[in-house]
Amino acid sequence: MATKEYSFYPGCSSQEGASSSNYLKSVNTMCEVLDIKLNTIPDWNCCSASIGYCGGGELPRLALSARNIALSEQHNAGQDIVATCAACWLATKETQERLEMDGDLMAETNQALSEAGLTLKNENKIRHMVEVLIEDLGYDELGKHVTKPLEGIKIAGYVGCQTNRPFGIEGESFENPKYLDKFIETMGAEPVEKYDKKVSCCGGALAFSEPEKSQALIKDIIEAAYDGGADMIVTPCPVCQMNVEVYQDKINAKYGTKFSIPVTYYSTLMSVAYGKSGKEAGLDGQIIPAKKLEDIAGK
Amino acid sequence: MSDEMKIGAYICNGCGLGERLDSGQLETTATRDGKAQVCQQHDFLCSEAGVKMIQDDIDNEGVNRVVIAACSRRAKTDAFNFENVSIHRANLREGVIWVRPDTDEMTETTQEMADDYIRMACAEAKFSKIPEKSGEQGINKNILIVGGGVAGMNAALEASKAGYPCTIVEKSAALGGATAQLYKKIPTKAPYADPEDTGVDEMIAAVEADSNITVHLNSTTTNISGAPGRFAADISAESGSTETRDFGAIVQASGFTPYDANQLPEFAYGKNKDVVTQMELEALAKEANGGAIKRPSDGKEVSSVLFIQCAGQRSKKEGHLEHCSGYCCSASIKQAMYFKDQNPAIDTTVLYTDLRTPGAGGENFYRSGQQKGVIFTKGIASEVVDGANPTVKFKDLILDEDNDLEVDMVVLATGMVPNSGQPTRAELTDMDSEDAEAEKAGEEVEIRVDVESILNLDYRQGKDVPHMANGFADSHFICFPYETQRTGIYTAGPTRRPMDSYQAREDAVGAAMRAISEAENAGLGRAAHPRVGDLSFPTFRKEGCTQCKRCTVECPFGAINEDEEGYPIYNESRCRRCGTCMGACPVRVISFENYSVDTVGQQLKNVDIPDEFDEKPRILVLACENDAYPALDMAAQNRLEYSAFARIIPVRCLGSTSLSWITDSLNSGFDGIVLMGCPSGDNYQCHFVKGSLMAQERMSKVGDTLETLNLEKERVQTFEISITDIHRVPQIINEMAETIEQIGMSPFKF
Amino acid sequence: MSDTNTSMVEKYRNNFLKEVEANVEEGEWVKMCMQCGVCSGSCPLGPHWDHPPQELFMMIRAGKRDEVLESTSMWMCTSCYNCIVRCPRELPITHIMHGLAHYATRLGIEPKNQPTRKFAQLFWDNLARNGRVNELKLGISLYFMNGIVEGIKTALGMAGIGMGMVKTKRMNPMEILGGHTVKDKKGFQAMIKKAQELEAARVDN
Numbered sequence A: 001m002a003t004k005e006y007s008f009y010p011g012c013s014s015q016e017g018a019s020s021s022n023y024l025k026s027v028n029t030m031c032e033v034l035d036i037k038l039n040t041i042p043d044w045n046c047c048s049a050s051i052g053y054c055g056g057g058e059l060p061r062l063a064l065s066a067r068n069i070a071l072s073e074q075h076n077a078g079q080d081i082v083a084t085c086a087a088c089w090l091a092t093k094e095t096q097e098r099l100e101m102d103g104d105l106m107a108e109t110n111q112a113l114s115e116a117g118l119t120l121k122n123e124n125k126i127r128h129m130v131e132v133l134i135e136d137l138g139y140d141e142l143g144k145h146v147t148k149p150l151e152g153i154k155i156a157g158y159v160g161c162q163t164n165r166p167f168g169i170e171g172e173s174f175e176n177p178k179y180l181d182k183f184i185e186t187m188g189a190e191p192v193e194k195y196d197k198k199v200s201c202c203g204g205a206l207a208f209s210e211p212e213k214s215q216a217l218i219k220d221i222i223e224a225a226y227d228g229g230a231d232m233i234v235t236p237c238p239v240c241q242m243n244v245e246v247y248q249d250k251i252n253a254k255y256g257t258k259f260s261i262p263v264t265y266y267s268t269l270m271s272v273a274y275g276k277s278g279k280e281a282g283l284d285g286q287i288i289p290a291k292k293l294e295d296i297a298g299k
Numbered sequence B: 001m002s003d004e005m006k007i008g009a010y011i012c013n014g015c016g017l018g019e020r021l022d023s024g025q026l027e028t029t030a031t032r033d034g035k036a037q038v039c040q041q042h043d044f045l046c047s048e049a050g051v052k053m054i055q056d057d058i059d060n061e062g063v064n065r066v067v068i069a070a071c072s073r074r075a076k077t078d079a080f081n082f083e084n085v086s087i088h089r090a091n092l093r094e095g096v097i098w099v100r101p102d103t104d105e106m107t108e109t110t111q112e113m114a115d116d117y118i119r120m121a122c123a124e125a126k127f128s129k130i131p132e133k134s135g136e137q138g139i140n141k142n143i144l145i146v147g148g149g150v151a152g153m154n155a156a157l158e159a160s161k162a163g164y165p166c167t168i169v170e171k172s173a174a175l176g177g178a179t180a181q182l183y184k185k186i187p188t189k190a191p192y193a194d195p196e197d198t199g200v201d202e203m204i205a206a207v208e209a210d211s212n213i214t215v216h217l218n219s220t221t222t223n224i225s226g227a228p229g230r231f232a233a234d235i236s237a238e239s240g241s242t243e244t245r246d247f248g249a250i251v252q253a254s255g256f257t258p259y260d261a262n263q264l265p266e267f268a269y270g271k272n273k274d275v276v277t278q279m280e281l282e283a284l285a286k287e288a289n290g291g292a293i294k295r296p297s298d299g300k301e302v303s304s305v306l307f308i309q310c311a312g313q314r315s316k317k318e319g320h321l322e323h324c325s326g327y328c329c330s331a332s333i334k335q336a337m338y339f340k341d342q343n344p345a346i347d348t349t350v351l352y353t354d355l356r357t358p359g360a361g362g363e364n365f366y367r368s369g370q371q372k373g374v375i376f377t378k379g380i381a382s383e384v385v386d387g388a389n390p391t392v393k394f395k396d397l398i399l400d401e402d403n404d405l406e407v408d409m410v411v412l413a414t415g416m417v418p419n420s421g422q423p424t425r426a427e428l429t430d431m432d433s434e435d436a437e438a439e440k441a442g443e444e445v446e447i448r449v450d451v452e453s454i455l456n457l458d459y460r461q462g463k464d465v466p467h468m469a470n471g472f473a474d475s476h477f478i479c480f481p482y483e484t485q486r487t488g489i490y491t492a493g494p495t496r497r498p499m500d501s502y503q504a505r506e507d508a509v510g511a512a513m514r515a516i517s518e519a520e521n522a523g524l525g526r527a528a529h530p531r532v533g534d535l536s537f538p539t540f541r542k543e544g545c546t547q548c549k550r551c552t553v554e555c556p557f558g559a560i561n562e563d564e565e566g567y568p569i570y571n572e573s574r575c576r577r578c579g580t581c582m583g584a585c586p587v588r589v590i591s592f593e594n595y596s597v598d599t600v601g602q603q604l605k606n607v608d609i610p611d612e613f614d615e616k617p618r619i620l621v622l623a624c625e626n627d628a629y630p631a632l633d634m635a636a637q638n639r640l641e642y643s644a645f646a647r648i649i650p651v652r653c654l655g656s657t658s659l660s661w662i663t664d665s666l667n668s669g670f671d672g673i674v675l676m677g678c679p680s681g682d683n684y685q686c687h688f689v690k691g692s693l694m695a696q697e698r699m700s701k702v703g704d705t706l707e708t709l710n711l712e713k714e715r716v717q718t719f720e721i722s723i724t725d726i727h728r729v730p731q732i733i734n735e736m737a738e739t740i741e742q743i744g745m746s747p748f749k750f
Numbered sequence C: 001m002s003d004t005n006t007s008m009v010e011k012y013r014n015n016f017l018k019e020v021e022a023n024v025e026e027g028e029w030v031k032m033c034m035q036c037g038v039c040s041g042s043c044p045l046g047p048h049w050d051h052p053p054q055e056l057f058m059m060i061r062a063g064k065r066d067e068v069l070e071s072t073s074m075w076m077c078t079s080c081y082n083c084i085v086r087c088p089r090e091l092p093i094t095h096i097m098h099g100l101a102h103y104a105t106r107l108g109i110e111p112k113n114q115p116t117r118k119f120a121q122l123f124w125d126n127l128a129r130n131g132r133v134n135e136l137k138l139g140i141s142l143y144f145m146n147g148i149v150e151g152i153k154t155a156l157g158m159a160g161i162g163m164g165m166v167k168t169k170r171m172n173p174m175e176i177l178g179g180h181t182v183k184d185k186k187g188f189q190a191m192i193k194k195a196q197e198l199e200a201a202r203v204d205n
């Protein structure tokens, strides 16, 4: 297959020294194996995630994503925009949709963009990395590169909210999407069947502002993974990853649980299965080390 | 066909029967016990060759009673369909091998079962006659349509299109009914967004232009006698003239009367002129004709209006309607649009508890209302306070608080009261136990009613078709819409159940088609639903009749009148062949050619009853052919086992059960009896209305018999069975077997 | 605020509904709710809302302006989008929640001490300044958003997490000195300013 090229929107949390920098690391490793070239949008800005609404009204928020799309059009002309973060993907895609539907908003957005010397055509597709993997490559292709099948690991595929709703992945259901389980299977590991918190909310940004309420949600997500016999949890979303991984001690303290379950990205799994080192797979970014993956990567 | 009876028994060895049963033994049973003159086996009886074998015997050997020892009577009916003979089925597949385990120790009892079913089928054959025409038949293609609203008009247009001349009798001075009073109607076409023209004028024009349709305005039916195929109706005009016409079948589309809002003083109706009903609002809208609607009190243009849904409806309060009228939610949306479409600034609030918008476009219409800015508030109105502007007090059910709202005008969504005429004698006497007793005792009971009759039927049982829930003239609403409890008379539109004008129009098509098919059936002497095509009909031995009138009273279809002396007069084409009269007759003088006290009585007498000490009890199961018997068949298809001691006889309706069958079987040594009828009550499933209820009542008298015989009352039990009770039916039989094990065998074995 | 004294009668006029339709993001959808309650039942923090979405929609129609806009309810939205995909009427509920929160803020009547409100404002300020979010600064201001004493307590409580993040290089303490920003800060800020002006012109007149 020829090299596939995309215009890449990494997002704030993937930046160096930020909370999901390990995600970016593993994505880069994975893409290298799969011959995917990611052209980062120069000077991209924050999408305002789904929490910017207090200070940011509709138009300013749309302008944020519009600026990214316009930059992509300018520098990576004709390429689909790919995001790895659920919130980035969603905000950008939402912007595209709303501007498509509403001519007045589009005009005003362009007026604002012109202040930064940009114009928006709004023509390229906005996609999640997961879509690229499923639709442009396919499970077969993903499987072909496996050199170290992740045998003997049982994994709960935690899809979470924003990769799944409101857009989701074409052909998957909102209540029980299967693609993450298929990834897990393709990498040679065993997915937890009937993981009933698969698409439950981890609290998202409210993990900061409403820690107790969010941690109650997170507890259920982890508990269900343990109930399903999982050794680890895998997710496509940086917020999910962070929320589910980093609060386990606090939850243990509050609820008397003994949680210590690693939470990684699908791209981490794939990098390891593709025979890459723990470092290349971003395993050194785990606060709760993913021992079983480390073992395989170390072999 | 009066020539000699010749029984041919045909034993199938297919479907595993050959492996499980000793067919030689079966043949011996058929010829020796069953007295079959001809008996043949076939490896695949329902195959072309098998069927031909039977047909050859009919043609060449003169076989005229065909006993088929194979599968259930409900299977392979297309293959085993022979003309001019009677057909009897020994159910060896669903009734024997499929419900018994295939083990060596069970072979004996399984074979005994099969042998008994052959004896029973042969006995039935021996006592059956082949139905002959009564000579009562005659085709009359004219359809009488009572009511000239959209339902009546459409019934006429459709029937006429199919080539059946129609006569519409309309009480008022014009066609169009309630729909003609509307400004617009609820939309019937995509996108279901706006009110539509009623289309009544076009319909009236079409009716008037149709030479096949005769219209009598200002007229009513003052007497209808006869039966399907030969109804005679007196059509009387207001002016006093009456003409009598003959009809094959009747469609009753007599519509509804708006509920009387004067019964709602709490809503200030009658006190405050600006509190109106939906029908009254239609008049105001017609007057405005697209302009601003003005309120009645002072002619002010309405700037705010509130609709109270379910006014006097869906409530058990005295004087209220219990039912949902089904159209009024959509009607309020439509009427709110009368205002919004004219001026979007008018505040329109619909106060509802459950918004019900049936029909394909209902939900879209609701959305369209919302889109247009109609406010929907979930709440219950408690009072309308009279004033210059009416004030509605209500409880908001979402916000859980009491509120009130002052508006220019209040519209009450009052519902429909069906124009279904008078209750029947049975309905009246059911209500009043003294009368009920007298009626049952056969006395003449004076019927007191203050409702005018619509049809004025000259039926002993009452002047109108029987009513079901809330006074609607419906029948078995699950299986047979349009079908009333008076054969040949079909209801359409709101007289049958609540509906809007579009549904009424559609409804009329169904009723018209049923009327046509019944006119045709009557012409051929065939039964209507559910024993479609049955050619038999009840006859009685006058000499034996004691004029007790049980049959007249109990016939669910009013098929029986009485002559001056009190003898029953059967109206064959009104009869549905359920056999209720037969079961009712204490002196057993009523019978059908193919179903009688004997066809069943002889079956149970021909069951081989082993000696008391054999420890092989016998359980008689009388199973309704509409629900219980299919349930048993399906249990067999699922290979659910039941006791080898059961012998099952299908009956047309549990209401046809003769007490003599019970006494006879107890006397001949049966150890237990199970009766299986359909569920009774308001949501009854009985195809014949209340067969199982009547059977239960009759069985209450079995207690005496049991007592005289010194038998335990557990030996006779009645059950209500739905067609879906597949797992329950075998269980019931097995429980009876256990009961017998506990209380011991019957001592009456000779 | 001003109109707690509106009469019961006024409450059921649809003025507030019109205000919401005109001024709140996706507000024109509010009237389409059919009050089934699926959204409220699907919301992860549902039990913690004073008025779950369904009820807010009814309150809007009932004209309960202050009760709605001053409510902490819509600030409970985690943006999980569960309600959106389940609503049989396809209301963009999540966006309406955000829109109501923003509108209340714009009017200055939002619940000032609601923690998510504070966080959301910090987040916006952080990104509007630099074009990108600086997680560390955001985190620090977050810990101190309730005042210095509370902040130190929270910070200590979260220290374990912070250290874990630092050790795995997922949090960079040096960022406090500068960190992530867009290069074209000037253009970026001008764009935001323009967008805000355009929006204000639309909403406030």
Ligand code: SF4
Residues within 6 Å of the ligand: B309, B310, B311, B313, B314, B323, B324, B325, B326, B327, B328, B329, B330, B354, B355, B356, B413, B415
């Ligand atoms: S249709 Fe609506 S208003 Fe009429 S009775 Fe039914 S629920 Fe009530």
Ligand code: SF4
Residues within 6 Å of the ligand: C032, C033, C034, C035, C036, C037, C038, C039, C040, C053, C054, C057, C086, C087, C088, C089, C090, C091, C093
């Ligand atoms: S799910 Fe939709 S229609 Fe139902 S209450 Fe919520 S917003 Fe209204």
Ligand code: SF4
Residues within 6 Å of the ligand: C039, C042, C043, C044, C045, C053, C076, C077, C078, C079, C080, C081, C082, C083, C084, C093, C094, C097
């Ligand atoms: S998107 Fe917001 S309102 Fe909707 S269910 Fe999730 S948290 Fe609740």
